[in-house]
Amino acid sequence: MADPKTAAVGPLVGAVVQGTNSTRFLVFSSKTAELLSHHKVELTQEFPKEGWVEQDPKEILQSVYECIARTCEKLDEMNIDISNIKAVGVSNQRETTVIWDKLTGEPLYNAVVWLDLRTQTTVEDLSKKIPGNSNFVKSKTGLPLSTYFSAVKLRWMLDNVRNVQKAVEEGRALFGTIDSWLIWSLTGGVNGGVHCTDVTNASRTMLFNIHSLEWDKELCDFFEIPMDLLPNVFSSSEIYGLIKTGALEGVPISGCLGDQCAALVGQMCFQEGQAKNTYGTGCFLLCNTGRKCVFSEHGLLTTVAYKLGREKPAYYALEGSVAIAGAVIRWLRDNLGIIETSGDIEKLAKEVGTSYGCYFVPAFSGLYAPYWEPSARGILCGLTQFTNKCHIAFAALEAVCFQTREILEAMNHDCGIPLRHLQVDGGMTDNKVLMQLQADILHIPVIKPFMPETTALGAAMAAGAAEGVSIWSLEPQALSVLRMERFEPQIQATESEIRYATWKKAVMKSMGWFTSQSSESGDPSIFSSMPLGFFIVSSMVMLIGARYISGMP
Numbered sequence: 001m002a003d004p005k006t007a008a009v010g011p012l013v014g015a016v017v018q019g020t021n022s023t024r025f026l027v028f029s030s031k032t033a034e035l036l037s038h039h040k041v042e043l044t045q046e047f048p049k050e051g052w053v054e055q056d057p058k059e060i061l062q063s064v065y066e067c068i069a070r071t072c073e074k075l076d077e078m079n080i081d082i083s084n085i086k087a088v089g090v091s092n093q094r095e096t097t098v099i100w101d102k103l104t105g106e107p108l109y110n111a112v113v114w115l116d117l118r119t120q121t122t123v124e125d126l127s128k129k130i131p132g133n134s135n136f137v138k139s140k141t142g143l144p145l146s147t148y149f150s151a152v153k154l155r156w157m158l159d160n161v162r163n164v165q166k167a168v169e170e171g172r173a174l175f176g177t178i179d180s181w182l183i184w185s186l187t188g189g190v191n192g193g194v195h196c197t198d199v200t201n202a203s204r205t206m207l208f209n210i211h212s213l214e215w216d217k218e219l220c221d222f223f224e225i226p227m228d229l230l231p232n233v234f235s236s237s238e239i240y241g242l243i244k245t246g247a248l249e250g251v252p253i254s255g256c257l258g259d260q261c262a263a264l265v266g267q268m269c270f271q272e273g274q275a276k277n278t279y280g281t282g283c284f285l286l287c288n289t290g291r292k293c294v295f296s297e298h299g300l301l302t303t304v305a306y307k308l309g310r311e312k313p314a315y316y317a318l319e320g321s322v323a324i325a326g327a328v329i330r331w332l333r334d335n336l337g338i339i340e341t342s343g344d345i346e347k348l349a350k351e352v353g354t355s356y357g358c359y360f361v362p363a364f365s366g367l368y369a370p371y372w373e374p375s376a377r378g379i380l381c382g383l384t385q386f387t388n389k390c391h392i393a394f395a396a397l398e399a400v401c402f403q404t405r406e407i408l409e410a411m412n413h414d415c416g417i418p419l420r421h422l423q424v425d426g427g428m429t430d431n432k433v434l435m436q437l438q439a440d441i442l443h444i445p446v447i448k449p450f451m452p453e454t455t456a457l458g459a460a461m462a463a464g465a466a467e468g469v470s471i472w473s474l475e476p477q478a479l480s481v482l483r484m485e486r487f488e489p490q491i492q493a494t495e496s497e498i499r500y501a502t503w504k505k506a507v508m509k510s511m512g513w514f515t516s517q518s519s520e521s522g523d524p525s526i527f528s529s530m531p532l533g534f535f536i537v538s539s540m541v542m543l544i545g546a547r548y549i550s551g552m553p
Helices: 004-009 057-077 120-127 136-141 150-160 162-169 178-186 217-223 259-266 326-336 344-352 389-415 432-442 454-465 493-510 516-521 540-544
Strands: 012-018 022-029 035-042 085-092 097-101 173-177 196-198 232-234 237-242 252-258 275-279 283-290 301-306 315-322 359-361 378-381 422-425 446-449 484-487 535-537
Touching (some): 012 057, 012 178, 012 454, 022 057, 022 454, 035 454, 057 178, 085 178, 085 454, 097 150, 097 178, 120 150, 136 217, 150 162, 150 217, 162 173, 178 196, 178 237, 196 252, 237 454, 252 259, 252 454, 259 283, 259 301, 259 315, 275 389, 275 454, 283 301, 283 389, 315 389, 326 344, 326 389, 344 389, 344 432, 359 389, 378 493, 389 432, 389 493, 432 446, 432 484
Parallel strands (some): 012 085, 085 252, 196 232, 275 422, 422 446
Antiparallel strands (some): 097 173, 301 315, 446 484
């Protein structure tokens, strides 16, 4: 007789969440959406030159295998049979670019991360080729020409990495975003691995026509990308292949969504006008615009939100992207040593409850939406002799909230109907000081699910709903209702406006600090030892001395 606990669990779905800072594997009940077990592995990032950000694709892949193995061990300890796992979904950091050898399975270069800035000159050169009155790149892709997206990263590899050039010449090279690399590897790699991606990830490459939902020859010709490098494009919910090794051998991979789209699905934003904001390495606000592409006049991106089945329609979203959110916390920890763990920032900020007029613009990789200003760099301003590490910690959290307000305002203008509340998710939402600050600065309620793993949930839902799996219903009446925590504004609107206006002044001062020539050449400068960008402060810091910044008496 089956163990009663095992029998009660029912069909399970696993979700790989491959992010910029970590990889996780989580297992959910398909009937209740309950999270049963998970495991997390932190990842390293490499900064070979100023503005360059890379990761090792083999480390990423190994972290996935480790997370799956450890989660399955934990389930076994809970007396849950892992044969209950009927499908696996994949969610991933988008735009990050990998190119590998299909004969050996070896990466031909490190993964060039979405935050990477090395391609600024490439972007400027390509911009000159676009007629001023007809931006066919944006009209086909919904994206501005930017260092952010995959096409220019791939173009840089083709121009600068001899291993890549040789493999392309010999027909051995495959390109993909992280999802493609993982699915190809998990489904057999050199022994028949499936080279594919889904529409949400394809839509972030600048090579994909979001109207026809196909790779676009005109775009590939413009970027001079050979089309035989590109993966096959499928929907976000169908069986791509079977896992060929490890504890889940034989289990289908049947869901794939870029991380922000997975969070939109996990937050169950299936209705036009519903929106969510995810606080991760960056900050990403997506609003479902239904089955129509809405093009922004305020610096937002138009992107494919999901396509939940081969024969199902594609849904679209407007997106506001902020490059640096959780990454600023990691920077305070790793570069300045102000905190020892990411959780410490909440304690420091709570200790003072104010930035005391200190403003932090963490434009380490330039400014994304709504500015798209690559010349910007980070600044910390408004310092006095009273400023200490607690005020800087508070200012860092405020910076995340101010950036969210900027993209929320742009979205309200584009959609025409202001959001009455903001649904949030992501690791940073555990920080209650941050969530209250966000409600205060937006002056609308912030609503957070008690189960914050909505990105993983979205990938699991897509996998479980796929034809041939069909253990997770996406019908409205069948969807589990997430329990929510609500944060109401606690300050006057006038105070919020004053703080926001001062932040905008600081943003203007952050622009124009950097030139593309320095970025691509990696020429030494007084700031070259700092891995993610300039940290520019007023000359007052010289007078204050390090003891005030560290909070010492």
